[in-house]
Amino acid sequence: MDDLHTLTIPVGPEDHTQGSADAAVTLVEYGDYQCPFCGQAYPLIKDVQARLGDRLRFVFRNFPLSSMHPEAELGAESAEAAGAQGMFWEMHDALYEHQDQLGPDLVMELGERLGLDVKRFESELIARKYRDRVQADFMGGVRSGVNGTPTFFINGERFDGNWTGEGLLEAVTAALGDR
Numbered sequence: 001m002d003d004l005h006t007l008t009i010p011v012g013p014e015d016h017t018q019g020s021a022d023a024a025v026t027l028v029e030y031g032d033y034q035c036p037f038c039g040q041a042y043p044l045i046k047d048v049q050a051r052l053g054d055r056l057r058f059v060f061r062n063f064p065l066s067s068m069h070p071e072a073e074l075g076a077e078s079a080e081a082a083g084a085q086g087m088f089w090e091m092h093d094a095l096y097e098h099q100d101q102l103g104p105d106l107v108m109e110l111g112e113r114l115g116l117d118v119k120r121f122e123s124e125l126i127a128r129k130y131r132d133r134v135q136a137d138f139m140g141g142v143r144s145g146v147n148g149t150p151t152f153f154i155n156g157e158r159f160d161g162n163w164t165g166e167g168l169l170e171a172v173t174a175a176l177g178d179r
Contacts, residue, residue, distance in 0.1 A: 007153040009140035011059050016079075016088050018049065019057035025175045027056060028153040030063035030141040033075025033095045034102050035149045041163060042096040048169050055176060060092060062137040063149050071102040073134065078107040080130035081121050087114050 011017065011026055029045065031038040049058055062079070064072030075095050082091035094110045095102065111121040124130065141151065145158060152159040152168065154175050161171055 005145060005158045007156045007158075008143045010156075011057075015059050015061065016083060016092070017057055017059050018089060020054055021057060023057035024055045025052070025057070025172055026059060026153075026155055027172055028059040028061060030061050030137070030144075030146045030149060030151040032063055032065050032069055032072045032149040033079070034069030034072040034099065035065065036099075038150045039096055039099045041150045041168070042093075044163065044168050048172055051169065052172065052176075056172065061141060062134045063141045063146055063151070064134065064138065065149060073131075074104065074107060074125070075102055076134040076137075077125060077128065077130045078110070078121075080133050081124045082111065082114060082116060084124070084130075085116050085121070087116060090114050 007028060011028065027045070027048070029038075029041070031041070045058065049056055062076035064076045066073050079088055079091045079095060082088055091110060091114060094114065095107075098106055098110070107125070108118070108122065111118050144153070150163070152163060152171075154171055159168075159171050161167055163171075
């Protein structure tokens with residue numbers, strides 16, 4: 001396989017993961033918090049996670065398409081800032097659940113709702129403290145051939161099939177077949 005079909009940056013301790021590192025299948029998503037297709041994929045991923053339980057590890061990496069989605073970078077940096085306070089997944093979920101309102105007011109409201117240290121959260125966003133982290137995710141995606149969102153990798157191989165409906169579940173379940 002060429003690099004455009006494989007995950008060039010292996011999943012590591014700096015990644016945001018749900019599920020065991022020993023899971024039979026690892027699903028990596030390169031996503032954008034303002035992308036409507038990522039918003040459509042969000043409940044499908046939740047469903048796959050619920051159905052497969054501890055057989056699946058899910059990894060989210062930032063891939064904000066800022067030229068099309070002007071608030072995507074803010075969303076990514078907000079999730080990272082929340083992650084620094086142990087609340088990455090809570091912010092990730094809240095951003096997708098309120099995607100149509102994404103902007104500075106929403107991220108501050110979510111920070112308060114999640115019980116973050118809001119002064120720290122706000123100052124880190126103003127300072128763009130997590131810009132480099134988001135950019136590193138983005139460049140890792142570029143090196144793996146990501147050019148749109150959402151882009152999925154199943155056990156390190158790019159999934160270019162239909163992820164809507166049952167497509168993603170079927171692909172992930174197929175990857176379980178030999179394990």
